[in-house]
Amino acid sequence: MMDPKKDAYGQEIWAYLKQKPSYEIVERDDGFINFSQGAAVYFQKFHDWPSGQKKAIALAKGNVLDIGTGAGRVALYLQKKRLKVTAIDNSPLAIKTSRARGVKNARLIPIEKVGRLPKNYFNTVIMFGNNFGLFGGPKKAKSLLKELYKITAPDALILAESVDVYDTKDPVHLNYHKLNKSRGRMAGELRIRIRFRNYIGNWFDYLLVSPKEMAEIVKGTGWKIKKFIKSDKYLYCAVISK
Numbered sequence: 001m002m003d004p005k006k007d008a009y010g011q012e013i014w015a016y017l018k019q020k021p022s023y024e025i026v027e028r029d030d031g032f033i034n035f036s037q038g039a040a041v042y043f044q045k046f047h048d049w050p051s052g053q054k055k056a057i058a059l060a061k062g063n064v065l066d067i068g069t070g071a072g073r074v075a076l077y078l079q080k081k082r083l084k085v086t087a088i089d090n091s092p093l094a095i096k097t098s099r100a101r102g103v104k105n106a107r108l109i110p111i112e113k114v115g116r117l118p119k120n121y122f123n124t125v126i127m128f129g130n131n132f133g134l135f136g137g138p139k140k141a142k143s144l145l146k147e148l149y150k151i152t153a154p155d156a157l158i159l160a161e162s163v164d165v166y167d168t169k170d171p172v173h174l175n176y177h178k179l180n181k182s183r184g185r186m187a188g189e190l191r192i193r194i195r196f197r198n199y200i201g202n203w204f205d206y207l208l209v210s211p212k213e214m215a216e217i218v219k220g221t222g223w224k225i226k227k228f229i230k231s232d233k234y235l236y237c238a239v240i241s242k
Helices: 008-017 039-043 051-057 072-078 092-100 111-116 133-134 140-149 171-182 210-218
Strands: 024-028 033-036 063-067 082-089 106-108 122-127 151-165 191-196 204-207 224-230 235-241
Touching: 008 039, 008 092, 008 191, 039 106, 051 072, 051 224, 063 111, 063 151, 063 171, 072 082, 072 111, 072 140, 082 092, 092 106, 111 140, 111 204, 122 133, 133 140, 133 204, 140 151, 140 204, 210 235
Parallel strands: 063 082, 063 122, 082 106, 122 151
Antiparallel strands: 024 033, 024 191, 151 235, 191 204, 224 235
């Protein structure tokens, strides 16, 4: 189980739930710092979701696995649609928050352990909030996609959101792309950690990919790209089928 002192992400979500000041600092391994106003995005109502998520969620069916549930916004929306949702996250406080908000089946399971879930059970896998990034890197992504294949039904879909990492002119990000390539990583293979107040999370890998790169990663895993849904700004959602 994650050390509560390292659960900076969960702490910011819990603070927002308790109506306390919340913000999020993302620190990248090249020294780049991104500051956001906090956990409000993890509590968004449907009308505030990115357009790609709104379109993709209409395809959700049957038993749903919500990977990286955070504060449970997707799970709560689908529960209202009378779908059976299993919501997972590696943050103890995120799970505590989602349960407090009414998520019926929220479980403390990291993405690396999805293979422990029931075989041939899920009809839909949701990876919103750029959560394709939780795969971390291309090799790990292929391995985990094969695990998702085992726990999903023959008609299953993965609805995954990512950021087209190349849709930028910012020299800081472009230089990071070059740095990554020089060390044998994909341009969007980030190494980051989350900070909130005096909480500092562990470093972890987070993968941002272009649609073309996603299609390459999916090859050979039993899955295929059915279509891409353009979203707001540099975001997009992929509909991935068996």
